[in-house]
Amino acid sequence: MRVLVTGGAGYIGSHICLELLEAGHDVTVVDNLANGKREALRRVEALAQRPLELFTADLNHKDDLSAAFSGPRIDAVIHCAGLKAVAESVADPLRYYANNVAGTVTLCEVMRQHGVSRLVFSSSCTVYGDAATVPITEELPPAPVNPYGRTKRMIEQLLTDLQASDPAWDLTLLRYFNPAGAHASGSIGEDPAGVPDNLFAFIAQVAVGRRPELRVFGNDYPTPDGTGVRDYIHVVDLASAHVSALEPAGGPAPRVYNLGTGRGYSVLEVVEAFERASGRKIPYVITERRPGDIARAYADPSRAHAELGWRARRDLHEMCRDAWRWQSQNPDGYPDS
Ligand code: UFG
Numbered sequence: 001m002r003v004l005v006t007g008g009a010g011y012i013g014s015h016i017c018l019e020l021l022e023a024g025h026d027v028t029v030v031d032n033l034a035n036g037k038r039e040a041l042r043r044v045e046a047l048a049q050r051p052l053e054l055f056t057a058d059l060n061h062k063d064d065l066s067a068a069f070s071g072p073r074i075d076a077v078i079h080c081a082g083l084k085a086v087a088e089s090v091a092d093p094l095r096y097y098a099n100n101v102a103g104t105v106t107l108c109e110v111m112r113q114h115g116v117s118r119l120v121f122s123s124s125c126t127v128y129g130d131a132a133t134v135p136i137t138e139e140l141p142p143a144p145v146n147p148y149g150r151t152k153r154m155i156e157q158l159l160t161d162l163q164a165s166d167p168a169w170d171l172t173l174l175r176y177f178n179p180a181g182a183h184a185s186g187s188i189g190e191d192p193a194g195v196p197d198n199l200f201a202f203i204a205q206v207a208v209g210r211r212p213e214l215r216v217f218g219n220d221y222p223t224p225d226g227t228g229v230r231d232y233i234h235v236v237d238l239a240s241a242h243v244s245a246l247e248p249a250g251g252p253a254p255r256v257y258n259l260g261t262g263r264g265y266s267v268l269e270v271v272e273a274f275e276r277a278s279g280r281k282i283p284y285v286i287t288e289r290r291p292g293d294i295a296r297a298y299a300d301p302s303r304a305h306a307e308l309g310w311r312a313r314r315d316l317h318e319m320c321r322d323a324w325r326w327q328s329q330n331p332d333g334y335p336d337s
Contacts, residue, residue: 002026007081009036011190015239021048032058039334059103069114076118089148100151135300177231177260181319182326189326191333204327207280218289227267229296231260234314244308260299261312277320
């Protein structure tokens with residue numbers, strides 16, 4: 001297949017591109033390079049020893065996007081492009097709706113014009129909001145609690161409506177839990193702009209000396225050690241789920257799958273695991289809770305296993321080891337290019 005990956009130059013997208021190339025697929029990337037890096041794709045090509053195509057285009061620029069569909073026939077789209085910072089989405093919701101929701105509408109229009117009907121969408125466990133019960137199954141009613149989460153949920157709804165309007169569409173929604181780690185080579189990984197929001201990226205920068213200490217956002221949650229519990233999933237496992245999701249699977253479309261390990265770890269457990277994997281001390285201070293955070297979230301990933309034959313294989317130690325390999329080999333992330 002030739003697979004078009006939106007946001008393919010980003011952290012998750014670049015790992016997906018590599019898995020696709022290694023599985024024998026051809027890859028076309030569409031990325032506006034707002035957060036993605038050209039260098040990430042060069043490294044993907046070097047690892048896979050195969051080229052891919054990059055179109056630098058914004059999803060909301062229909063003509064530019066169309067150009068990406070005008071070359072060799074595209075068989076399927078993996079749609080990862082999107083803004084993803086919760087606080088930023090609260091401060092500037094219009095930007096989030098325009099970029100994430102309107103961008104997806106344009107993408108689907110362009111797909112329809114070019115007769116491409118298969119789409120795998122990067123959704124998020126954020127659509128569940130503060131789930132009353134764990135583990136979280138796909139049956140739980142979505143209740144996102146911030147604009148970012150609402151954009152993800154709206155896209156799921158628009159894709160569901162699209163599927164109902166025309167069964168020729170073949171749509172799959174993947175709800176990611178907390179991606180972490182990097183490719184085992186250490187050559188591609190997470191390179192956030194500015195101060196990292198996410199735990200793993202922040203810890204990695206503390207370990208490498210870019211930041212003095214981690215702030216642990218609250219230790220009074222109803223969890224075993226009081227800190228927040230999440231389902232961290234190795235980014236290579238996450239990427240491989242997309243390759244599985246391209247194959248025809250059971251269940252009526254749009255198919256919805258949780259992608260997690262089914263196991264939660266607390267912030268302090270992650271700190272300890274990272275210290276062990278890196279041999280570095282991670283100084284931390286306990287601070288106030290971060291507004292909008294929830295106590296715990298972890299997946300029931302059994303549907304993805306039953307229907308896609310996929311399961312996460314890498315554990316927390318491998319996430320820490322590979323995140324550290326990436327960060328220590330690339331202390332300042334990718335060079336500017
Ligand atoms: N945390 C800290 N200090 C930090 C960063 C995070 O203590 O500097 C804690 C958080 O409080 C939380 C845990 O580490 O308990 C994980 O936080 P992340 O920011 O890494 O991940 P979240 O679970 O908050 O967010 C992730 C995605 C979001 C998505 C959300 C849905 O990054 O895009 O899951 O639950 F919206």
